[in-house]
Amino acid sequence: MKQYTAVNWNTPENDYAGMFWEQNLRQFWIDTEYIPSKDIDSWKGLDPAMQEAYKRALGGLTLLDTLQSHTGMPKIIDHIDSLQNKAVLSFMCMMEAIHAKSYSTIFTTVSSTPEINEIFEWVQHNKRLQYKAATIDRYYRAIDKQNVSNRELFMALSASVLLESFLFYSGFFLPLWLAGQGQMVASADIIKKIIADESIHGVFVGLLAQDIYRKLDDKEGVKRELDELLNQLYENELRYTDEVYTDVGLSAEVKDYVRYNANKAMMNLGFEEIFEIKDINSIVLNGLNVDTTQHDFFSKKSTNYEKSTEIVHLRDEDFKFDLNPGI
Ligand SMILES: [Fe+2]
Ligand SMILES: [Fe+2]
Secondary structure, three states, X not given: OOOXXXXXXXXXXXXXXXXXXXXXXXXXXXXXXXXXXXXXXHHHHOOHHHHHHHHHHHHHHHHHHHHHHHHHHHHHHOOOOOHHHHHHHHHHHHXXXXXXXXXXXXXXXXXXXXXXXXXXXXXXXXXXXXXXXXXXXXXXXXXXXXXXXHHHHHHHHHHHHHHHHHHOHHHHHHHHHHHOOOOOHHHHHHHHHHHHHHHHHHHHHHHHHHHHHOOOOOHHHHHHHHHHHHHHHHHHHHHHHHHHHHHHOOHHHHHHHHHHHHHHHHHHOXXXXXXXXXXXXXXXXXXXXXXXXXXXOOOOEEOOOOOOOOOOOOOHHHHOOOOOOOO
């Protein structure tokens, strides 16, 4: 008979589960604690092409977070041995659902119901977005069975890191670029919370992937498969970027940002960077800068965050993280 084991947090199962558990809790937030309605005037000041690009960017992000919450995290959890690592992934899974919902919180503030429905319709029919979701989902579905090979598990974990650390950024660019100029700032506070979460998700799942990679026999062949996957997704991102950003004249800058974050994804998986990077748009960096709108560095709550939360004191180990993803 199968023996069921209870998770025992008294004894660490590895070097990092406890640290990631705490960091995830520290970053916890919910969408309804933010007030995107402060952006209504800013929204009215955007020209229609910019509004359309913004809605599409958020629509695309919603799809990725939906996939990650409903399929990515749950399928991966099934095949991770450490019960503490499973617990961390469960927390991340719940945050993905909050992320997916939070875009709707922004939509609800700035758009009418018919406009919102139109965007969700666009997401369902946009070939580039559907390709992104289908490509990643294929690797998740490959581990939807009891016994999986290390290669299948590594590729599913890698697909997850590519989603977390790379594919989101064509969408994140616009809210950051606008916030860097003082537009849609309250909504960007939500986006920045999501970015901070995706950052630790990419690092954590990347570590799990590296653990599996060390056990692989055909490391070269698997790395080749990963490079091919990244290239396919990259080609798709270029076209997606053109579709969303050509009308607002930002395609070239977004593509630089996409390449930059593709490198970050590969580094999270323990590999070398693959693209040569020019400077990242300084307005986007300004939009990412937590000091522009946030008064409490540690909790990363912003000036637009109205509910008080437990005060936690800073400790040295709190600074061992890269908490400024995308920079
Ligand atoms: Fe997410
Ligand atoms: Fe995530």
